[in-house]
Amino acid sequence: MKIKEPQKSAAGLEAVFHSMRMALKSMSPVKIWKVLAPLNQKGGTDCPGCAWPDPDHRSNLGEFCENGVKAIAEEATDRNLDASFFSKHSITDLRNQSDYWLGQQGRLISPMIIRKGQKNYSSISWDEAFDLIASRLNQLKIPDDAIFYTSGRTSNEAAFLYQLFIRIFGTNNLPDCSNMCHESSGVALNHTLGIGKGTVKLEDFYHAELILIFGQNPGTNHPRMLSALEKAKKQGAKVVVINPLKEAGLLKFNNPQEVYGILGRGTDLADLYLQVKINEDVALLKILLFRLLEEAKESLEIIDQDFITQKTEGFDTFVADIKTQDYQSLVKRTGLEVSQIEILVDWLSKKNKIIACWAMGLTQHVNAVDNIQEIVNLLLLKGSIGKKGAGTCPVRGHSNVQGDRSMGIWEKPSKQFLDTLATTFGFEPPRKHGVDVVQAINLMHKEPGKYFMSLGGNFLSAAPDTNYTAKALEQTQMSVHISTKLNRSHLHHGEIGLILPCLGRTDVIVEKSGPQTLTVENSMGTVHTTKGFVKSHTNRLLSEPHIISQIASRTIGDDIVDWQSLIDDYDRIRRLISKAVVGFESFNEKLKKDGIFDLPNGPRNQQFTNDIGKARFTINELPDYQMDPDELLMMTIRSHDQFNTTIYGLDDRYRGVFGTRKVVLMNEADVEKHDLDVDWPVTLYNTHGDKKREVLGLKIVIYEIPKGCIATYFPECNVLIPLESKARKSNTPASKSIKVRLFQ
Numbered sequence: 001m002k003i004k005e006p007q008k009s010a011a012g013l014e015a016v017f018h019s020m021r022m023a024l025k026s027m028s029p030v031k032i033w034k035v036l037a038p039l040n041q042k043g044g045t046d047c048p049g050c051a052w053p054d055p056d057h058r059s060n061l062g063e064f065c066e067n068g069v070k071a072i073a074e075e076a077t078d079r080n081l082d083a084s085f086f087s088k089h090s091i092t093d094l095r096n097q098s099d100y101w102l103g104q105q106g107r108l109i110s111p112m113i114i115r116k117g118q119k120n121y122s123s124i125s126w127d128e129a130f131d132l133i134a135s136r137l138n139q140l141k142i143p144d145d146a147i148f149y150t151s152g153r154t155s156n157e158a159a160f161l162y163q164l165f166i167r168i169f170g171t172n173n174l175p176d177c178s179n180m181c182h183e184s185s186g187v188a189l190n191h192t193l194g195i196g197k198g199t200v201k202l203e204d205f206y207h208a209e210l211i212l213i214f215g216q217n218p219g220t221n222h223p224r225m226l227s228a229l230e231k232a233k234k235q236g237a238k239v240v241v242i243n244p245l246k247e248a249g250l251l252k253f254n255n256p257q258e259v260y261g262i263l264g265r266g267t268d269l270a271d272l273y274l275q276v277k278i279n280e281d282v283a284l285l286k287i288l289l290f291r292l293l294e295e296a297k298e299s300l301e302i303i304d305q306d307f308i309t310q311k312t313e314g315f316d317t318f319v320a321d322i323k324t325q326d327y328q329s330l331v332k333r334t335g336l337e338v339s340q341i342e343i344l345v346d347w348l349s350k351k352n353k354i355i356a357c358w359a360m361g362l363t364q365h366v367n368a369v370d371n372i373q374e375i376v377n378l379l380l381l382k383g384s385i386g387k388k389g390a391g392t393c394p395v396r397g398h399s400n401v402q403g404d405r406s407m408g409i410w411e412k413p414s415k416q417f418l419d420t421l422a423t424t425f426g427f428e429p430p431r432k433h434g435v436d437v438v439q440a441i442n443l444m445h446k447e448p449g450k451y452f453m454s455l456g457g458n459f460l461s462a463a464p465d466t467n468y469t470a471k472a473l474e475q476t477q478m479s480v481h482i483s484t485k486l487n488r489s490h491l492h493h494g495e496i497g498l499i500l501p502c503l504g505r506t507d508v509i510v511e512k513s514g515p516q517t518l519t520v521e522n523s524m525g526t527v528h529t530t531k532g533f534v535k536s537h538t539n540r541l542l543s544e545p546h547i548i549s550q551i552a553s554r555t556i557g558d559d560i561v562d563w564q565s566l567i568d569d570y571d572r573i574r575r576l577i578s579k580a581v582v583g584f585e586s587f588n589e590k591l592k593k594d595g596i597f598d599l600p601n602g603p604r605n606q607q608f609t610n611d612i613g614k615a616r617f618t619i620n621e622l623p624d625y626q627m628d629p630d631e632l633l634m635m636t637i638r639s640h641d642q643f644n645t646t647i648y649g650l651d652d653r654y655r656g657v658f659g660t661r662k663v664v665l666m667n668e669a670d671v672e673k674h675d676l677d678v679d680w681p682v683t684l685y686n687t688h689g690d691k692k693r694e695v696l697g698l699k700i701v702i703y704e705i706p707k708g709c710i711a712t713y714f715p716e717c718n719v720l721i722p723l724e725s726k727a728r729k730s731n732t733p734a735s736k737s738i739k740v741r742l743f744q
């Protein structure tokens with residue numbers, strides 16, 4: 001374990017070195033070339049890392065980042081987990097291993113089963129596994145006794161078939177990783193603008209005058225965004241970061257594809273860095289709105305009067321609310337200096353092409369929906385929506401999480417979506433809303449005997465309240481995971497536990513009609529193809545669409561959908577999607593032309609598609625905490641060496657943390673206030689309801705973070721997140737603002 005000074009720049013040659021070192025640990029140089037050459041190229045493999053869009057012109061030097069290489073190395077590893085691994089390691093044995101160790105063991109290559117009372121998983125044939133699933137599903141009292149989770153790596157084709165099967169089976173119980181991620185963005189944007197997605201395209205970054213980045217760490221989580229920011233800056237844009245932590249990737253970017261970048265003479269990114277206190281973004285935004293309205297009294301052109309009159313609703317009540325705000329107490333809440341805030345007020349007054357980007361720093365709080373609605377208020381005031389160089393940019397996480405929603409992976413499908421399924425396929429879909437992630441955990445906990453299935457992901461480690469969630473999963477009658485890698489969710493199984501290993505993004509898929517292509521949708525609503533180039537070590541692995549079709553065929557039969565024919569040729573799946581999903585008409589034809597197309601997006605053209613047909617100003621609440629003097633507000637964040645619950649390594653290079661993940665980043669003043677010794681481990685705990693939750697043995701790292709705030713890593717500290725701590729309106733776990741206490 002080593003703690004060093006945090007870095008002040010990101011990427012560069014060091015990133016190239018680290019990525020190659022990681023790749024070489026997993027595979028041969030020839031294979032590395034084979035998987036990396038087509039990565040993010042036209043007609044190639046979509047990186048399973050994040051959902052950041054590809055530029056029109058792709059670099060010949062490689063269109064990927066350090067963390068993309070890590071994601072690829074993790075999936076395309078030469079190591080395999082066969083049945084002998086599971087006979088050697090019992091469940092108890094495996095539970096004692098770290099997430100890092102579990103991931104390092106290799107790819108799952110054989111369907112596995114375990115029954116309550118047994119100590120080890122053992123292999124099972126695909127046929128037996130499919131029949132067992134079908135018979136259990138058909139024995140359920142009601143279809144709502146089954147819960148079907150989805151993670152955002154799943155292709156459009158797999159997602160569409162999955163939800164179609166589940167709805168014909170009879171339930172909308174389709175929780176997904178979005179529920180823990182950008183759900184708050186979806187709720188806020190649907191309500192205010194009429195589409196749960198962002199409005200900007202990559203090109204807009206190059207026309208923007210001001211780019212605001214709230215609660216996001218792109219240097220680690222969306223590294224290719226740094227190239228876009230660099231280009232935007234060269235075109236004259238100013239970048240403002242609003243984040244409690246000074247993230248290296250937002251300070252300076254050493255572009256590894258440019259000589260000056262390699263030499264470390266990179267581009268400074270943030271022109272202004274506002275280290276706001278955790279969850280005080282609404283306070284900051286209210287100050288900005290208050291000040292802009294004040295300034296507009298003197299010079300009317302500061303706000304976009306025409307846009308406000310023609311395109312929006314609720315302006316007068318919004319203004320009345322902002323006028324009642326107390327400037328001084330808002331400033332105090334943010335922990336920022338007036339002089340810093342006024343710089344931003346000045347830039348906002350003078351500029352009209354504004355892009356607001358955000359990620360988990362805004363969406364995972366009790367008032368997360370308010371955070372995003374307040375950003376929309378700011379953009380509406382400036383008329384900064386639906387024009388070149390301006391708009392909303394919720395930066396998505398998983399590479400196809402946005403596509404999964406377009407395909408109908410949602411527990412609250414719209415009436416229009418269900419009506420179209422009904423007419424296209426001739427069945428009556430269930431109309432009652434299903435359960436989201438938090439509701440699913442409660443349901444499995446309170447009513448033992450449910451069926452739980454997950455298409456990708458690691459439900460247990462991703463969800464809050466780890467111990468409570470583990471018990472919920474253990475009480476199911478059957479837990480089924482379609483996965484590429486072993487993870488903690490597999491180790492807390494139901495009465496029967498099944499692991500179904502599948503082909504991943506980098507793998508070649510061959511069916512009767514030949515090699516198959518899949519599709520995904522990026523963070524900016526562009527759909528494109530993806531295909532793998534590595535031949536799997538074993539012919540036992542099946543693709544996700546194949547597995548789903550087999551389960552569907554055996555559970556509900558082939559009367560409504562001819563599942564076998566879909567397996568044979570994935571163009572047929574896309575033909576069904578064309579008929580059932582708006583924007584995907586002539587899907588195959590569009591792909592044949594360019595392999596890429598944009599989905600319709602009303603607000604991008606100032607066509608607001610919500611219930612009132614106008615953009616909506618909203619009134620939002622300030623978070624209302626009652627913090628005791630000995631309490632701290634904790635955010636759980638990602639290190640540089642992880643992809644969600646997949647741990648690539650134990651370093652967080654940019655933050656100067658090496659060889660451990662059990663750390664708590666703290667302000668020096670808090671260390672003194674709580675009389676802590678940095679050489680001793682600390683325990684974090686909280687009591688919510690009648691339950692005490694704790695994490696032991698954390699190393700204190702003195703860090704530049706606002707007083708009263710601390711940061712720990714996800715998923716290790718998910719134990720501390722009470723299931724009840726969730727966002728109003730979106731039900732997203734509040735994993736970025738959890739009250740904790742500590743002792744030594």
Ligand SMILES: Nc1nc2c(c(=O)[nH]1)N[C@H]1C(S)=C(S)[C@@H](COP(=O)(O)OP(=O)(O)OC[C@H]3O[C@@H](n4cnc5c(=O)[nH]c(N)nc54)[C@H](O)[C@@H]3O)O[C@H]1N2
Nearest residue numbers: 067215216217221278279359360361397398638642643644
């Ligand atoms: N390499 C890699 N790439 C990834 C992922 C990964 O784990 N690894 N995960 C993918 C997924 S699914 C997602 S959703 C995204 C996540 O991408 P991010 O949202 O960038 O991920 P987090 O680490 O959760 O970072 C949250 C950021 O918000 C800041 N923050 C926390 N609380 C607040 C607050 O109250 N206000 C403000 N203004 N800021 C705050 C934190 O300091 C941190 O910089 O990345 C995707 N890409």
Ligand SMILES: Nc1nc2c(c(=O)[nH]1)N[C@H]1C(S)=C(S)[C@@H](COP(=O)(O)OP(=O)(O)OC[C@H]3O[C@@H](n4cnc5c(=O)[nH]c(N)nc54)[C@H](O)[C@@H]3O)O[C@H]1N2
Nearest residue numbers: 151181456457458462482483484485487636644645714735
């Ligand atoms: N405390 C805290 N909790 C959080 C967050 C946080 O910031 N803080 N972030 C939340 C967010 S933003 C998200 S998106 C969720 C993530 O939640 P999930 O999406 O459920 O979790 P992942 O870690 O991405 O899933 C990893 C697993 O997916 C499987 N997998 C990988 N590739 C494939 C594939 O191609 N096909 C299939 N079938 N399986 C595959 C592997 O078995 C791997 O173990 O976690 C959430 N939880």
Ligand SMILES: [Mo]
Nearest residue numbers: 181182397398
């Ligand atoms: Mo996410």
